[in-house]
Amino acid sequence: MYLDRMDYLYDKALRTYCELEKKEAAGLSEEDCLEVSRRACAHIGFFFTWLVRRHMLGDLHREEPLEAVRLGEMAGTDFFLRYCDGKFREEDVAPAARPFVADYYGEGLYWRDYVDWVLHELCDIPLEFSESYEDYLRLEPVLDRALEAYQRGELA
Numbered sequence: 001m002y003l004d005r006m007d008y009l010y011d012k013a014l015r016t017y018c019e020l021e022k023k024e025a026a027g028l029s030e031e032d033c034l035e036v037s038r039r040a041c042a043h044i045g046f047f048f049t050w051l052v053r054r055h056m057l058g059d060l061h062r063e064e065p066l067e068a069v070r071l072g073e074m075a076g077t078d079f080f081l082r083y084c085d086g087k088f089r090e091e092d093v094a095p096a097a098r099p100f101v102a103d104y105y106g107e108g109l110y111w112r113d114y115v116d117w118v119l120h121e122l123c124d125i126p127l128e129f130s131e132s133y134e135d136y137l138r139l140e141p142v143l144d145r146a147l148e149a150y151q152r153g154e155l156a
Helices: 007-021 030-040 042-053 063-070 076-083 095-104 109-122 133-151
Strands: 002-005 087-089
Touching: 002 007, 007 030, 030 042, 030 076, 042 063, 042 076, 042 087, 042 109, 042 133, 063 076, 095 109, 095 133, 109 133
Parallel strands: none
Antiparallel strands: 002 087
C-alpha cells in the first residue's frame, strides 16, 4: 500500500517549474527533470528525514545512506527518490511507528501542518522549492509536537 508517491504531484510541480523558470516541458534537461521530481516530493523528503533521524524507518533500508540523511549530507528527498523509487510505502516505516504514520500522514494531518509551515514559516509555496537540511531543521519541531500529541491521544 502506498502512503504517498512522487508522481502524485509531479505534473503540478512540472507546470509550476516551467512557469517559474520560463521553460517548456519538452525542452527540460535531465537536471531540470530531477529538480521537478525533488519539488514534487519535498514534503515526503522532509518526513523521511524526520523518520530517519527518529530511527523510525523500516528495516529494509540500509544504514549507510541513513547516516548521511541523519547528518544532513543527503536530503531525505534524494534518499526517497534513490532508494524508494519515489514511492512511500507502509513497509518504509518501522512497525512501531506505523500507527502514528497512518493517523498523521495517512489522514492528511501532516499535509495540513506542512502547508501551514511552508506558507507561514518559510514564506514560500509548496512545489516551488526543494528540500534543504536547514529548512528541515525548522520543520522538525512541528513533527515532534505532532508525535507528542499523538502519544497523549490529542492528535487532531
